[in-house]
Amino acid sequence: MKIFQHVSDLGDLKLALEEAKAVKADRYQYQNLGNNKTCMLIFFNNSLRTRLSTQKAAMNLGMNVIVLDVNQGAWKLETERGVIMDGDKSEHLLEAIPVMGCYCDIIGVRSFARFENRQDDYEEKILNQFIKYSGKPVFFMESATVHPLQAFADLITIEEYKRTERPKVVLTWAPHPKALPQAVPNSFAQWMHAADVDFVITHPEGYELDPKFAGGCRVEYDQKKAFEGAQFIYAKNWSCPGVTRPEDYGKVLSKDMSWTVDSEHMSWTDNAFFMHCLPVRRNMIVSDDVIEAPTSIVIPEAANREISAQVVLKRMLESLN
Numbered sequence: 536m537k538i539f540q541h542v543s544d545l546g547d548l549k550l551a552l553e554e555a556k557a558v559k560a561d562r563y564q565y566q567n568l569g570n571n572k573t574c575m576l577i578f579f580n581n582s583l584r585t586r587l588s589t590q591k592a593a594m595n596l597g598m599n600v601i602v603l604d605v606n607q608g609a610w611k612l613e614t615e616r617g618v619i620m621d622g623d624k625s626e627h628l629l630e631a632i633p634v635m636g637c638y639c640d641i642i643g644v645r646s647f648a649r650f651e652n653r654q655d656d657y658e659e660k661i662l663n664q665f666i667k668y669s670g671k672p673v674f675f676m677e678s679a680t681v682h683p684l685q686a687f688a689d690l691i692t693i694e695e696y697k698r699t700e701r702p703k704v705v706l707t708w709a710p711h712p713k714a715l716p717q718a719v720p721n722s723f724a725q726w727m728h729a730a731d732v733d734f735v736i737t738h739p740e741g742y743e744l745d746p747k748f749a750g751g752c753r754v755e756y757d758q759k760k761a762f763e764g765a766q767f768i769y770a771k772n773w774s775c776p777g778v779t780r781p782e783d784y785g786k787v788l789s790k791d792m793s794w795t796v797d798s799e800h801m802s803w804t805d806n807a808f809f810m811h812c813l814p815v816r817r818n819m820i821v822s823d824d825v826i827e828a829p830t831s832i833v834i835p836e837a838a839n840r841e842i843s844a845q846v847v848l849k850r851m852l853e854s855l856n
């Protein structure tokens with residue numbers, strides 16, 4: 536595997552899930568695979584889970600790990616070609632990326648949506664430069680539009696907790712005070728559509744996800760109807776994807792607290808498990824009692840981030856050897 540961005544990069548999803556199960560059963564069985572290999576993790580944005588779980592996964596495989604927080608200690612980077620660099624940015628991404636590629640075998644990059652220009656975000660301007668100029672396999676640690684390591688971990692978790700062969704899984708929008716990217720819901724929709732689940736998305740009007748990721752997915756605007764019979768509730772806020780009105784891209788169109796997932800919402804479901812990628816704003820996205828209930832699986836979900844990262848790194852290492 537040279538790029539990890541979309542669900543299709545994993546090939547057969549059932550095989551990938553079996554591989555994840557095997558890795559989880561003995562996560563040190565491939566500890567020589569990464570000998571003398573270096574994994575570089577580049578963060579343009581903050582992280583807790585991605586940073587820690589990916590480092591742990593790389594260490595389980597015997598790799599060396601270098602972590603760079605671009606905004607803390609590195610030169611300030613220019614990302615646009617053609618700019619006269621007479622401002623505060625000392626280095627261009629076009630030199631920085633191949634230099635980073637010199638010091639490692641595999642690169643993971645986190646670079647969120649900037650909300651300045653929808654086309655730039657949805658064309659993955661930053662990540663595509665890493666693919667083009669680093670000369671190394673690149674995996675996405677949450678880009679402008681996708682968060683595949685999270686969606687893979689989410690699917691692993693659903694596989695572990697499902698009570699029926701084809702459970703009903705609901706992705707619900709929930710309110711948040713600030714504009715958040717669409718990367719998590721985009722990937723979750725893409726992965727659930729590819730998986731063997733009964734998948735429904737619910738959100739207020741105007742929050743339709745880009746068909747590139749959610750095309751073919753069922754949308755139910757009535758949150759209560761969507762929740763009926765659900766075995767998994769996956770809550771997440773996202774800002775306006777700008778599908779129907781591009782001028783609204785990145786805007787907060789609603790802070791409607793009736794969408795906050797509380798115990799009344801969960802009573803509409805089939806005793807559903809509650810999921811969220813974290814970090815989560817309590818009593819905006821989800822009430823205290825729901826996230827603290829025995830049916831909340833946000834911690835095992837986060838734990839599976841180590842497993843999803845390890846499967847991806849293992850496959851990338853195998854493609855090097």
Ligand code: CP
Nearest residue numbers: 582583584585812813
């Ligand atoms: N879920 C997730 O990616 O968490 P972090 O932003 O803390 O890495």
